[in-house]
Amino acid sequence: MATDRTHRIGVGLMEEIAILGVGMHPWGKWGRNFVDYGTHAAHEALADARVDWNDVGFVSGAITVRCGYPGYVSGSTFARALGFNGSQVSSSYAACASGATALQVARGQILSGACDVAIVVGADTTPKGFLAPNAGDRPDDMDWLRFHLVGATNPVYFGLHARRRMDLYGATTDDFAMVKVKNSRHSVHNDRARFTKEYGLDDVRNSPVVSNPLRLLDICATSDGGAALVVSSIDYAKAHGHSDPVRVAGISTVTPTYPDTVIDLPYLATDSSAGTPEPEVGFKESIGHSVYAEAGLGPDDVDVAEVYDLSSALELDWYEQLGFCAAGDAEKLLRDGVTTIGGRLPVNPSGGLGAFGEAVPAQAIAQVCELTWQLRGEAGARQVDGARVGITANQGLFGHGSSVVVRR
Amino acid sequence: MDSDDPHLLGGKIAGRDSYFFPRHLAGGDPGVAGSAQLEAVELSSRGTVWSYTTSDYPPPPPFIVNTDPYKPITVAAVQLRAEKMVILGQVVDGYGPDDLHVGQEMKLALDVLYEDDDNEYMVWKWQPTEPIESGLA
Incomplete structure (x- = not known):
């Protein structure tokens, strides 16, 4: 059967849903039960939305795989913690993109008419050190093999991508460090971030190398945290006093299109393009293409972005993958101050992962929380003036990635 | 396996230039989804x-x-x-x-x-x- 390859990327304009409320538990290394963080965030989001818990018809949980069975059934776990109210429930896992997937499931429920209001919750309690695979000898698990056979930790993949920017585009380690410096300046104004210290170039230069060319301060930590969104149909929002809500205009959780020839977590090899030419749009670029198509917007419309800086260098990759500039021009965008608060297109005004550390199932939700505050004009000293359109981008293991476009 | 000239064994979809590694965790080629036979082949060294x-x-x-x-x-x-x-x-x-x-x-x-x-x-x-x-x- 002939396949139309361009047809697969994006379905075109999607109906919007409203973000009525957002909430977050501050990120940190608190060592408490992840349910505490998620419940805290959910209560905050419900209060922000001015929605009664018993009006919520759908609970969409993002799964954590590090906290045992309650984490696997996170939707039910959060529903019980908030008080079982007879709502429908679902739990989603897509590695770091889990939060966006949980939002996408909630959107589907709302747009199909199955419910008017849904809550999306993600939270995690993370161990210290490198994220490692599940225990036991599991040679049928790519995530196990990459550690066992190659020692390919997550930072190894980040290092590969950073080094390629240097050899292809002439990026420098100071360019990478400047991403950290910029985002740390943003984080000073965010009391929900874990690290709120302003770092200088020398701090990054003097931190130890983890995966050449990346240093410790180039790479995000792992954190505890929780985030939640209360979302509804546009009609419900208007009928309940939200006349001009921030809206979800697009969500992308596309898989790669074969052959994906860029090596990424957790694979030991890429697809082969010997028999099938590479798609015109690469995987990470296709995440943006799809979300722009749903929103009916393009890169020129974006006022503010929250992108996944698992490493400082990966933030620069996203500038290009989301169409903010051509391949190889990201360093210029950074150096010109375009992506700093006060610039034309601030990136990671929250401080990004560098300031938060990653709480996997909460992170994609937290990105949407930040953009919601930005579009409402509630971001305080880190406010991006006049922001009307925001985009998130996120990557996860096993061919996952996500992007959400919000607008007002 | 010739230790002086080693090769990795990968998977190849019969009749297609679609290669995978490691073979036992091969992905798929959507052009032949569902019916593909995977052969073991020596990959370039x-x-x-x-x-x-x-x-x-x-x-x-x-x-x-x-x-x-x-x-x-x-x-x-x-x-x-x-x-x-x-x-x-x-x-x-x-x-x-x-x-x-x-x-x-x-x-x-x-x-x-x-x-x-x-x-x-x-x-x-x-x-x-x-x-x-x-x-x-």
Whole structure:
């Protein structure tokens, strides 16, 4: 059967849903039960939305795989913690993109008419050190093999991508460090971030190398945290006093299109393009293409972005993958101050992962929380003036990635 | 397996130039989804560097640290010319990131991953085809 390859990327304009409320538990290394963080965030989001818990018809949980069975059934776990109210429930896992997937499931429920209001919750309690695979000898698990056979930790993949920017585009380690410096300046104004210290170039230069060319301060930590969104149909929002809500205009959780020839977590090899030419749009670029198509917007419309800086260098990759500039021009965008608060297109005004550390199932939700505050004009000293359109981008293991476009 | 000229065994979809590694965790080619037979084939033992990095800290288990103290490992992603796919592997001992660059020619080598009382467990690694030139970028 002939396949139309361009047809697969994006379905075109999607109906919007409203973000009525957002909430977050501050990120940190608190060592408490992840349910505490998620419940805290959910209560905050419900209060922000001015929605009664018993009006919520759908609970969409993002799964954590590090906290045992309650984490696997996170939707039910959060529903019980908030008080079982007879709502429908679902739990989603897509590695770091889990939060966006949980939002996408909630959107589907709302747009199909199955419910008017849904809550999306993600939270995690993370161990210290490198994220490692599940225990036991599991040679049928790519995530196990990459550690066992190659020692390919997550930072190894980040290092590969950073080094390629240097050899292809002439990026420098100071360019990478400047991403950290910029985002740390943003984080000073965010009391929900874990690290709120302003770092200088020398701090990054003097931190130890983890995966050449990346240093410790180039790479995000792992954190505890929780985030939640209360979302509804546009009609419900208007009928309940939200006349001009921030809206979800697009969500992308596309898989790669074969052959994906860029090596990424957790694979030991890429697809082969010997028999099938590479798609015109690469995987990470296709995440943006799809979300722009749903929103009916393009890169020129974006006022503010929250992108996944698992490493400082990966933030620069996203500038290009989301169409903010051509391949190889990201360093210029950074150096010109375009992506700093006060610039034309601030990136990671929250401080990004560098300031938060990653709480996997909460992170994609937290990105949407930040953009919601930005579009409402509630971001305080880190406010991006006049922001009307925001985009998130996120990557996860096993061919996952996500992007959400919000607008007002 | 010829230890002087080692090859990785990959998967290839019958009748298509679609290669996968490792074979037992092959993906699919959507052009033939559902009916594809996977053959075992020897993959090219040469390619060019797509990128490279290090792990300056010991990776967690199931990686087995066999140097004491831990000696940072170098990792390269190498694009095979014929198969047009990139395969990750450690770089053989004696080469660091300063000895590598994108586009550099590499060949496959066999090395010990770790050993126990009874066996040496072997793994593929990448090795520059040319000796180190001083001053190479």
